[in-house]
Structures are given as structure tokens and as C-alpha cells.
Amino acid sequence: MSGTLTALGAPGTFGSAQHLEAVERFFSATKKHGKIPGIGGDRNVARQAEFIRKGARFITTNSEIAFIIAEGSRVTGELRKAIEG
Numbered sequence: 001m002s003g004t005l006t007a008l009g010a011p012g013t014f015g016s017a018q019h020l021e022a023v024e025r026f027f028s029a030t031k032k033h034g035k036i037p038g039i040g041g042d043r044n045v046a047r048q049a050e051f052i053r054k055g056a057r058f059i060t061t062n063s064e065i066a067f068i069i070a071e072g073s074r075v076t077g078e079l080r081k082a083i084e085g
Contacts, residue, residue: 005041014042027054 005011010018030037039051040060
């Protein structure tokens, strides 16, 4: 979907009216043609859940490096709390 937003001249505008209208058109087209929809780029959990409720059967939620950084940050935070106590 980020490529679509770029093509629309609005890169990175996830959650905007233009983005959500494009998503609606996408879901309508996949349903009309009997295709299995998937969507990516938007990291907002509430919107991802809504996309799943609308029929998305696969989503990209983040990049591998972002997941690695998030887990590393979580573990580091736990360690810092453990040594402070």
C-alpha cells in the first residue's frame, strides 16, 4: 500500500482519507474478482485489525530489522530493571 500512496502523490500518509479510500477500493476489487486480499506498509495496529476484519488474509506489520530492534529494546529494558532492583 505504501507504493500505492506514493503513486497517488501522498507517500507515507497512512490513515489519511485518501489512503482509506484506496484501501476500500482495493478490498472491493479483490472481493469482486474472488481474490484473497493482503495489505502492508501501515504499522497502525488498530487499522491492521480493521483490515483483517474487512477480509485481509495476510498483512505485513513491520520489517525484520524493526522486529529485531523492538525485541532487543524490550530485553535491554528488562535487564536494566533487573540490575536496578
